[in-house]
Every structure is written in C-alpha cells, then in structure tokens.
Amino acid sequence: DAGITQSPRHKVTETGTPVTLRCHQTENHRYMYWYRQDPGHGLRLIHYSYGVKDTDKGEVSDGYSVSRSKTEDFLLTLESATSSQTSVYFCAISRDRESGELFFGEGSRLTVL
Amino acid sequence: QKEVEQDPGPLSVPEGAIVSLNCTYSNSAFQYFMWYRQYSRKGPELLMYTYSSGNKEDGRFTAQVDKSSKYISLFIRDSQPSDSATYLCALTAGGYNKLIFGAGTRLAVHP
Numbered sequence: 434d435a436g437i438t439q440s441p442r443h444k445v446t447e448t449g450t451p452v453t454l455r456c457h458q459t460e461n462h463r464y465m466y467w468y469r470q471d472p473g474h475g476l477r478l479i480h481y482s483y484g485v486k487d488t489d490k491g492e493v494s495d496g497y498s499v500s501r502s503k504t505e506d507f508l509l510t511l512e513s514a515t516s517s518q519t520s521v522y523f524c525a526i527s528r529d530r531e532s533g534e535l536f537f538g539e540g541s542r543l544t545v546l
Numbered sequence: 547q548k549e550v551e552q553d554p555g556p557l558s559v560p561e562g563a564i565v566s567l568n569c570t571y572s573n574s575a576f577q578y579f580m581w582y583r584q585y586s587r588k589g590p591e592l593l594m595y596t597y598s599s600g601n602k603e604d605g606r607f608t609a610q611v612d613k614s615s616k617y618i619s620l621f622i623r624d625s626q627p628s629d630s631a632t633y634l635c636a637l638t639a640g641g642y643n644k645l646i647f648g649a650g651t652r653l654a655v656h657p
Contacts, residue, residue, distance in 0.1 A: 437589075464642065464643060466643070473554070473649055475550075475552070475634060475647040475648050475649040475650055476590070476634065476636075476645075476647040478645070481642060481643075483642060489642075491644065492646075523589055523590075525589075527643045529643075530641060530642050531578070531638075531640055531641065531642075531643065532595070533579075533580045533592070533595050533636065533643060533645065534592050534595065534643075535590075535592070535643060535645065536591075536592075537589030537590050537591070538589050539587075539588060539589055540587070540588075540589055
C-alpha cells in the first residue's frame with residue numbers, strides 16, 4: 434500500500450469553526466491532491482499541489498485553502514466550516530503528472546453540524 | 547450537464563456473470579481514461595488505464611474506449627464476490643492528473 438496517512442480519520446465539528454485535515458506521505462511523490470466524495474457526485478477535486486509551496490485550485494475550491502511546506506505534508510483548511518462541507522475527504526498522491534495513476538489515502542470523514 | 551455520466555446502480559449479479567459498466571462523457575478533449583475500484587470505507591485504487599480509443603485487457607478485466615461515441619466501458623468476466631465494490635470511471639485531458647470522476651456504480655456479486 435502507498436504510504437499515505439490522513440488525519441483525523443473522523444471529525445465532528447460545528448458550523449463556523451476552522452478545521453484542518455492533514456495528509457502525510459512517505460513516498461516522496463511530487464504531486465498531491467485533495468478530493469471530496471459525496472453521494473451522486475463522485476470525487477471532485479478541491480486543490481492540488483505540484484511541488485513544495487506550489488498549489489492550484491480544482492473544481493470545488495471555494496471555502497477551502499491548502500498549504501504544502503514540505504514534500505510529505507499537504508494540509509487542507511476549512512476556514513469556517515459549513516454544513517455543505519460535510520463530506521468524505523480523500524488525499525491522493527502521484528509520482529507523475531499525466532499517468533492518471535493516483536494513490537489514495539483512507540479518507541477523512543467530516544461532519545459539520 | 548455533467549462532464550461524465552455514470553449509472554450509480556446498484557448492480558447485482560450472480561457469481562460467474564459477465565459485468566458491463568459504462569460511462570459517457572461530453573468533453574472531446576479527454577484523452578486518458580481510467581477505471582478505479584473502491585471498496586466500502588476505503589480509498590479508490592486504480593484498476594485499468596487506457597489512452598485514446600481501443601481495448602485493453604488485464605486478466606478478467608477489459609477496458610474499452612470509443613472516443614467517437616464518447617463512451618467508455620469496463621467488462622468483468624467470471625465475476626467473483628470479491629469484485630463487489632464501487633467502480634468509478636475517471637477521465638482527464640492531460641496535465642497534473644486533474645481527474646474528472648464519474649459518480650460510481652455499486653456492484654454486488656452474490657455467490
């Protein structure tokens with residue numbers, strides 16, 4: 434299994450509170466991604482990173498920010514959580530930019546009350 | 547209209563059946579086509595990858611791409627209970643692996 438650890442795995446929080454999800458990899462892959470998965474929508478890209486301090490927006494980036502200060506860590510922050518951000522969040526990594534092969538973490542289940 | 551359409555199922559088949567899973571898409575710029583498998587409460591894992599039109603076979607699995615019809619398929623032969631999972635198609639036009647996923651089809655193979 435690819436060495437990807439997501440934390441926390443489960444979190445319940447209240448509307449308006451900040452939340453940070455962490456993705457840690459031990460594969461030294463350059464590319465990292467945050468996706469959210471919701472029923473009926475599949476996986477949707479939030480943000481991605483193509484190197485340390487290099488990040489860009491995905492399809493559903495509103496309300497989310499990211500940071501990558503080290504190759505191995507990619508943080509996803511919800512500055513002020515809303516109920517619409519209740520979802521399962523997946524981190525993924527890739528060794529290249531075009532193979533289509535992403536290795537996913539186990540997911541972080543976030544509930545915003 | 548979504549960029550990628552996939553019937554969510556669920557699809558229930560007996561062990562040994564041939565399974566056909568499909569996606570349609572609207573963006574002709576897509577060039578890379580993938581199938582991911584996701585077991586319950588796990589992250590997706592890459593099952594098949596094809597570039598452009600044609601067929602690709604790997605054991606019991608065959609991926610088929612018809613770019614003229616904007617239609618991709620995954621066939622599973624001799625299906626097993628261990629194949630019970632959600633299957634997601636994923637497409638990209640290239641660059642940074644920004645995959646667009648279908649909603650996923652839930653498959654149940656019963657003994």
